[in-house]
Amino acid sequence: MIAKRIIPCLDVKEGKVVKGTNFVGLRELGDPVEMASNYSKDGADEIIFLDISATNEGRQTMVDIVRRTAEQVFVPFTVGGGVRTIEDVNCLLKAGADKVGMNSAAVNNPQLITESSARFGAQCTVVAIDAKRVGDKWHVMTHGGSKDTGMDAIEWAKEAESRGAGEILLTSVDTDGVKDGYDLALTEAVVSAVRIPVIASGGVGKPEHFPEVFNQTDVSAGLAASIFHENTFTVKQVKEVCTEQGVNIREA
Amino acid sequence: MIAIVDYGMGNVASVRTAFQRLGYDVEITDSIERLKVASHIILPGVGSFQAAAREINQRHLAEPLRKLAEEKPFLGICLGMQLLFDKGYENGSSDGLGLIPGEVNRMETEYILPHIGWNQLQIENNNQAFAPFQDKHVYFVHSFQARTEQQYLVATADYGTKVPGIVQNGHVYGMQFHPEKSGEVGVDLLKVFMKETNSDRGQLA
Numbered sequence: 382m383i384a385k386r387i388i389p390c391l392d393v394k395e396g397k398v399v400k401g402t403n404f405v406g407l408r409e410l411g412d413p414v415e416m417a418s419n420y421s422k423d424g425a426d427e428i429i430f431l432d433i434s435a436t437n438e439g440r441q442t443m444v445d446i447v448r449r450t451a452e453q454v455f456v457p458f459t460v461g462g463g464v465r466t467i468e469d470v471n472c473l474l475k476a477g478a479d480k481v482g483m484n485s486a487a488v489n490n491p492q493l494i495t496e497s498s499a500r501f502g503a504q505c506t507v508v509a510i511d512a513k514r515v516g517d518k519w520h521v522m523t524h525g526g527s528k529d530t531g532m533d534a535i536e537w538a539k540e541a542e543s544r545g546a547g548e549i550l551l552t553s554v555d556t557d558g559v560k561d562g563y564d565l566a567l568t569e570a571v572v573s574a575v576r577i578p579v580i581a582s583g584g585v586g587k588p589e590h591f592p593e594v595f596n597q598t599d600v601s602a603g604l605a606a607s608i609f610h611e612n613t614f615t616v617k618q619v620k621e622v623c624t625e626q627g628v629n630i631r632e633a
Numbered sequence: 634m635i636a637i638v639d640y641g642m643g644n645v646a647s648v649r650t651a652f653q654r655l656g657y658d659v660e661i662t663d664s665i666e667r668l669k670v671a672s673h674i675i676l677p678g679v680g681s682f683q684a685a686a687r688e689i690n691q692r693h694l695a696e697p698l699r700k701l702a703e704e705k706p707f708l709g710i711c712l713g714m715q716l717l718f719d720k721g722y723e724n725g726s727s728d729g730l731g732l733i734p735g736e737v738n739r740m741e742t743e744y745i746l747p748h749i750g751w752n753q754l755q756i757e758n759n760n761q762a763f764a765p766f767q768d769k770h771v772y773f774v775h776s777f778q779a780r781t782e783q784q785y786l787v788a789t790a791d792y793g794t795k796v797p798g799i800v801q802n803g804h805v806y807g808m809q810f811h812p813e814k815s816g817e818v819g820v821d822l823l824k825v826f827m828k829e830t831n832s833d834r835g836q837l838a
Contacts, residue, residue, distance in 0.1 A: 631770035
């Protein structure tokens with residue numbers, strides 16, 4: 382059977398991996414290609430780069446990082462952040478990215494999903510959704526989780542699927558950074574609304590949070606950033622905990 | 634020299650690096666002259682069957698590729714494997730290269746599609762060369778699958794249906810998953826392909 386995926390996420394700004402969720406007090410952690418390579422050797426099933434560069438130079442640097450990663454890392458990797466046009470998608474795929482994630486640009490122009498899927502295939506079209514609980518619903522947030530679009534996140538996930546998204550990267554703005562585990566209710570709500578793989582994101586503080594989301598929802602993959610950085614926990618440790626708790630994972 | 638066929642369907646940097654890591658000289662090309670002097674032909678590919686068939690035809694590569702496959706070891710990866718079969722039905726019906734009998738249809742499974750992620754290989758027909766890869770995880774990403782006869786199956790994966798993972802007809806091989814994205818296991822699989830085809834220059838069945 383297909384294994385649940387463990388995905389480290391690297392936030393990249395102007396060519397360096399940085400730490401710091403609120404775009405303030407960012408601290409450089411190292412070279413993205415080197416870190417991605419180390420994670421893959423440690424058993425990461427996939428890598429996600431989130432480009433938070435503010436400048437054109439920074440985004441150009443990201444393309445070079447993608448090129449070097451494709452030559453040195455032998456697991457799939459996704460690039461997201463700042464993807465606005467079909468040309469941005471093309472440029473990242475050409476440089477060697479396996480998949481491209483689109484977030485705000487897809488909200489503003491859903492046609493971007495349709496075009497990307499038609500031209501490059503569903504398998505490389507990832508729609509990233511930042512969702513926040515509002516009353517008894519979840520709303521789609523943009524601008525790093527700060528702007529409420531008023532859109533229903535579940536409905537948006539369904540639309541993304543119908544437009545040809547191959548995967549949904551679902552981040553809970555409520556649990557992101559809290560380190561108390563994934564947003565299980567949100568994850569389950571989206572997973573049961575669509576028939577494409579969903580990656581859960583936001584809230585991991587310890588390895589046990591992975592088996593929790595895998596055992597309580599039908600999510601396909603779990604993403605985490607901070608617990609893997611600075612060697613708080615390794616991917617290997619997370620996988621050991623998953624195996625102990627009966628989750629089907631890939632032994633690297 | 635190993636030639637990777639460049640026909641505009643997806644990035645091939647990782648495929649090239651994987652073979653380079655094994656110590657081979659690799660060239661990415663769509664020149665028939667260069668393909669003719671290669672020892673092995675690698676047909677990669679990401680995208681839809683129809684688009685790929687169109688690209689191959691526009692470059693007048695279909696007939697030369699068929700001929701090359703008679704003469705030398707040939708490996709199709711992902712969409713490149715699907716193109717080895719007679720016909721594909723993604724976005725309508727298109728002709729494949731017809732190197733292995735069979736057709737490519739949308740997967741019929743109760744599970745979600747695309748089939749994305751690491752799935753385990755089950756070795757078929759008691760294949761000896763690939764036996765060490767029983768239960769090993771490799772990275773799949775696809776929604777269409779080949780349907781072929783049991784005799785051409787080297788390995789399959791279970792995704793609510795039996796998914797051909799590695800197929801073979803003589804020295805023509807196909808891998809539905811991405812060996813170049815399957816970590817060390819993937820590189821080892823390419824090594825076995827090279828080893829098997831260096832000793833076996835057999836004809837198509």
